[in-house]
Amino acid sequence: MDVLRVVLGLLCLFFAHLLGRSIIRARRGQGARGLYGWLLRTAITAGAILWRRGLDDIAIVAFTLAAASLAVGMWDEQRPKKQEDLTKEIFGE
Numbered sequence: 001m002d003v004l005r006v007v008l009g010l011l012c013l014f015f016a017h018l019l020g021r022s023i024i025r026a027r028r029g030q031g032a033r034g035l036y037g038w039l040l041r042t043a044i045t046a047g048a049i050l051w052r053r054g055l056d057d058i059a060i061v062a063f064t065l066a067a068a069s070l071a072v073g074m075w076d077e078q079r080p081k082k083q084e085d086l087t088k089e090i091f092g093e
Helices: 001-028 033-050 057-078 087-091
Strands: none
Touching: 001 033, 001 057, 033 057
């Protein structure tokens, strides 16, 4: 049973990262609909981790890492992205 909780914790970590990115996109006005989907997925996996055993070591580690992942996702989306110009490499001189 603990193996499944760890897998759910990893999914919660992944979903929290994408939730953080969606929060920044929603603030920019680029689509709030995706925000609710990632919020729901993160909440369901977090609730499933707590379902049988409550708040124990696995849940605390999963929630701490998920919070850090959410912050990293927000930071990652806020950074300006550099677009490489591959025109010369594809088409030559």
